[in-house]
Amino acid sequence: MTSADAHDPAEITRRAEKIIAGGETLTVEFKRRQTPGDFPDDKLAATVACMANGEGGTLFIGVEDSGTITGCAPWNKKKGITEPSQLEASIQHRTVPPLACRAQLLVLNGLEVVQIDVPKSATPVATSTGLYQRRTMQVSGGPECVGMEPSYLFSRYNSANARDWSTLDAVDAATDDLDPAEIERFRRMVRTRGGDDILGDLPDEDILRALGLFDDGANPVKLGAVLLFGTSDAVHRWIPNHEVIFQVMDGTAVTVNHRTTAPLLAVVDDISARLDVQRTEDEITLGMLRVALPNLPERVSREAVANALTHRDYTDLGPVRILLDRRSFTVSNPGGLPRDVSLETIIEASSPRSPALAGAFKRAGIVDRAGRGVRLMYQALLTSGHGEPDYSSTTDNQVTVDIPVSGTDREFARFVAAWQHDHGDLDVRDLRVLHTLHEEGRTSTDRLTALLDEKPDRLRRILHRLNDVALVETIGRGAAREYCLGSAFYDTVGRRPDFIRSQSIGDVRARQLIQAYAAEYGTVTRAQAAETCGLTGPATYRLLKSMADAGELVKHGSTRNTYYTLPEG
Known part of the structure; x- marks a missing residue:
């Protein structure tokens, strides 16, 4: 839509009708208001706050859930009118922080309908009475507003304010709660995986400081230090939601069912060893060159598991789940995508939920240090003849990636x-x-x-x-x-x-292409038809004559200026 269209009443009406025809979605909501009591100001504030806590969107007042337009009762009872500016002021007054929306009064099917455009909010929005809700989809398929549980709300605030959960104090934790063997594991990874050489020879405390997980405060040990290097008891106490479940399925039978709450670097080594046993390899040869085609490229599984461990929301309940079966390798973790990352930008975006944890994995050499992990996953899968990683099952509460391991395209x-x-x-x-x-x-x-x-x-x-x-x-x-x-x-x-x-093209498809060209440009000449279909001159002549004889085209002229149009009506 151009800037001129944005202010054209007819275009605004057409766009609204098109959105309503598409039904309710995560970003489209309908509300009945045949009487003022159907949808008062407090419900209006709750609805727009809920939408702002999701992806934002458009609210139509005066439309039934079915999409039937029934009209909106006037908001100003005395004057018998609805003033959009008053609705905007009411929303700002009843939301915290104040939410700036745009309200418009439309006439659809002869009835007044209020359209409110709700922006997506970076920080959680509540009603003035303290109600926090977020938009989600019901099992039945329709959208609904549900309360924000404390862990989700905490995560949203941390994300919005760029707080790194892993750098928060582990209250009362001391260096005795960290396992020296796990810090030594970090050093070994640095040396063997091409990590940050500077860290390889540092004392334990200096490594923690370099990772941003230790300081001189009253509580020097940070939560990330416990998660990476903690003893079993320390992890259980300070990171109670940490758990990883690894399963291997053969059809419906579970052949491996492993659960661990070990610190993260130990988990990486453990899962890597268990996956190595499951890897198989095909190959192709190009002259003297041998090219391996693994069922699950090591780089892909390493990045997928590392992403789940470092980007999961540790304030939320639920384990990281890793499942391998004959068809796919699936990794899921609690918490939605990190801030500034969406399914559309996931290949390029690099915005970890915890920069400190992600940094530790990079400096240990576990993942790509340039933040290209997902991009490299795509590249490794496609070059080895597999399909792309599939993130379509990802929700607001969980990130899921499904990686194909069968059907190699040799x-x-x-x-x-x-x-x-x-x-x-x-x-x-x-x-x-x-x-x-x-x-x-x-x-x-x-x-x-x-x-x-x-x-x-x-x-x-x-x-x-x-x-x-x-x-x-x-x-x-x-x-x-x-x-x-x-x-x-x-x-x-x-x-x-x-x-x-x-390059040869069937008669039916050629007819479709010529008709599509004529529909877009109004006319089609013999030369244009030949270029569109990739046909020779004589073949194009025969096809156009056949279409004209069949009434599919109308011929105009009889010389070199001949052209064809679609029949009227």
Whole structure:
């Protein structure tokens, strides 16, 4: 929507009708108000505060849960009118901190409806009576507001104010509550995993200080120090919610069921050893080059487990769960995504819930020190012929990643290995596009955008870059434009004839492409149809004549200026 559209009443009405037609979601709420008592000011404040504690969104007052527009009773009884500015003031007066919303009075189907645009709040918002709620989805599928439990509220405040929970005091803890063997484990990791060499030879206390987990205060030992290096009793006392469950399933049978509350570095070594037993490996050869195709790349499992351990919310109940079965490797942890991270930005974003814990893992050499862990997971999976990690089961309360371990795509792995051997590494976004085209075949821009959850402008740049090196082929133009793997891909995997065959286009699809072109641009010429469908001149002539004879197109003119349009009506 342009800035002009944003103030156009007709456009505002059309947009509201479209949103209402989509029904209630996490960011859309309907409220009945056929009488003032149906939805008074206190309920208004509670509803907008709840939405602000989620993703924000749009509240429509005067609309039933079903989406039926029934109208909003006037807010000002004396004047018999609703004044948006008074609603905005009422919301600010009844929320803490004051929440600035935008209210509008619309007329839909001849009835007044109030639209309130609610911003997402970085810090928790309460009503003036102290009610804290957040937006979530019911099991039945509809949205609802539920109370914020203390642990969730504490986590939100810490996140909003950039507080690192792991650097808080472990009240009454002393260095005797830390296990020297665990600090020695840290030193060993530094030396063997390529960590921060400076820390390898420091005394115990200096290591703790360097990690930001020890100071000269009344309570020098911090919670993060206990979580990383604490004795069993200390972890149980100061980090009572810490628990990791590791399971291996064979069909419906549980073959491994392991529970641990050991300090984090010990957990890393323990889970790594248990996963190593479960790894299998296929391989491909490129001349003298052998390329391993593990069912679960070590880097992927290491990053996934480390992310769960360092980014989980330790103020929340529940264990970190690690499950391996024939199909997938799944890791879940309590607490939603960290501040400033979303499913859309998860590949690039690096905003740990606890910078101190994440820093300790980086300096030990457990995870990538540049904060590219998720990006490297994608890259390792795609280069080894697997699909992408799937975060779609993630909620406000839990992060879940599902990693495929079966169904290796040997051809795609062969292509990546050969191409990168000759041309250098492919960017992870290039890999995602190529892998999707390999799975989907010829695909439109809109579908690629949806499948990859990628920004359209960035996707166009990626496709243009891949087209320049013949890894992607562009077919058609405008709304009919599609993409498929290019000649360089087929040449690399030794299937050039398949590329040639892929360029032929069926009659039905050609008709659809020509009709789509005519619908977008109003007319289509023979040359434009040939370019859109990749057909020869004679083939295009025969197809256009057939479509005109069938009434699918209307022919105009009879010379070189001939063009075609869609039939009216």
